[in-house]
Amino acid sequence: MKLNVAGLRRIVGGTENFFFREDFPPLQLGESKYFFQSPIEVHLTVNNTGKSLFVEGKINGGLEVLCSKCLKSFTYQMNFDFEDEFIPAKYYVESHDENDAFVFDKDEFSIDERIQEHILLHLPMRFICSDSCQGLCPQCGTDLNLNSCTCVDSDIDPRLAILSKWNKGVK
Numbered sequence: 001m002k003l004n005v006a007g008l009r010r011i012v013g014g015t016e017n018f019f020f021r022e023d024f025p026p027l028q029l030g031e032s033k034y035f036f037q038s039p040i041e042v043h044l045t046v047n048n049t050g051k052s053l054f055v056e057g058k059i060n061g062g063l064e065v066l067c068s069k070c071l072k073s074f075t076y077q078m079n080f081d082f083e084d085e086f087i088p089a090k091y092y093v094e095s096h097d098e099n100d101a102f103v104f105d106k107d108e109f110s111i112d113e114r115i116q117e118h119i120l121l122h123l124p125m126r127f128i129c130s131d132s133c134q135g136l137c138p139q140c141g142t143d144l145n146l147n148s149c150t151c152v153d154s155d156i157d158p159r160l161a162i163l164s165k166w167n168k169g170v171k
Helices: 112-121 158-168
Strands: 002-004 015-022 027-029 032-036 040-048 053-066 073-088 102-104 108-110
Touching: 027 112, 040 112, 053 112, 073 112
Parallel strands: 073 102
Antiparallel strands: 002 108, 015 040, 027 032, 032 053, 040 053, 053 073
């Protein structure tokens, strides 16, 4: 995705809207690879503040992932907003905090890498298919969403064994 801001840079206080629908390569996170189900939609509103371009964006798309509890594949829907600031190289000051804004030196620049960073920042630590997912039985591996099992969880930490008697009226 390339932003062409040639016209907008000449109009202080001006605003321009951009829409992109683009395929992204799979995300590699550790040993796991996640595939996008459809092209990612990116809506941008770019405002020329005079010394910088302030970008307000919205990202929509689906990512094929595995549930951390039941290990079934499902589509994780991404729908989030973000903000960025882009500074022309001629206004960039060395003392400026690099995390605050991004420097560009041409009227057209790519934002693919920045979009991928926002996607990574908005992913959860663990993917869970639904709030009601019960996962797999740690003893026999039965999917507890589909079947119940008769396994008894007898692996109680001996330091916490006294707590198992707490709500049974034993003193």
